[in-house]
Amino acid sequence: MGHTDTSTKAAAQLALLVDYFVELRASSPGGGRRSPTRSIENTAPLNVATLSHIHASVREIKEYVDIESPGTMEPLPKDPAGVYDWCIRNTEHDDEAVKRRRDTLIYRQYLEHKILAGDVKIVRRHRCPGCGTVGLHWRASVGSAVCRNRNCRTPDGLASTWTLAHLAAENIADKEKRSRRAT
Numbered sequence: 001m002g003h004t005d006t007s008t009k010a011a012a013q014l015a016l017l018v019d020y021f022v023e024l025r026a027s028s029p030g031g032g033r034r035s036p037t038r039s040i041e042n043t044a045p046l047n048v049a050t051l052s053h054i055h056a057s058v059r060e061i062k063e064y065v066d067i068e069s070p071g072t073m074e075p076l077p078k079d080p081a082g083v084y085d086w087c088i089r090n091t092e093h094d095d096e097a098v099k100r101r102r103d104t105l106i107y108r109q110y111l112e113h114k115i116l117a118g119d120v121k122i123v124r125r126h127r128c129p130g131c132g133t134v135g136l137h138w139r140a141s142v143g144s145a146v147c148r149n150r151n152c153r154t155p156d157g158l159a160s161t162w163t164l165a166h167l168a169a170e171n172i173a174d175k176e177k178r179s180r181r182a183t
């Protein structure tokens with residue numbers, strides 16, 4: 001099933017970030033083991049950014065379940081990477097639209113985790129929603145993927161840019177189309 005693949009990948013990626021955060025904290029001054037190559041000045045901002053990203057991701061998943069499946073009794077797992085399975089378990093009996101938004105949310109978070117971990121090439125795996133080519137690249141300054149096709153322009157003549165939310169929505173819609181065709 002498509003959503004299971006996505007949630008597994010998202011969970012693995014979030015787990016990597018958690019490990020990364022824990023490792024950084026352990027190796028920074030005051031965190032126990034000291035590393036001569038990493039100073040608190042260098043690691044602290046990354047630490048905070050990664051940690052707040054992890055918290056924000058978990059919070060967003062929890063809020064989604066709270067809104068879409070109010071009355072969920074199962075407590076949020078302590079391990080951040082467990083939130084995706086938790087989310088899927090607790091929206092399993094909801095309607096297709098809820099599941100589609102859920103899968104899109106999880107896939108978008110997977111992309112966000114990848115990009116935060118420095119794997120910006122992940123956007124190249126997606127076709128441009130505007131022209132269908134595979135020339136997307138990540139532009140951190142705008143927080144979006146930009147299309148390299150010179151003929152793919154906005155009405156104002158600018159390069160087409162796509163948010164991760166947009167790419168995620170396209171990806172989930174494509175998967176649905178493919179699985180409908182397969183059945």
Ligand SMILES: [Zn+2]
Nearest residue numbers: 128131147152
């Ligand atoms: Zn394009």
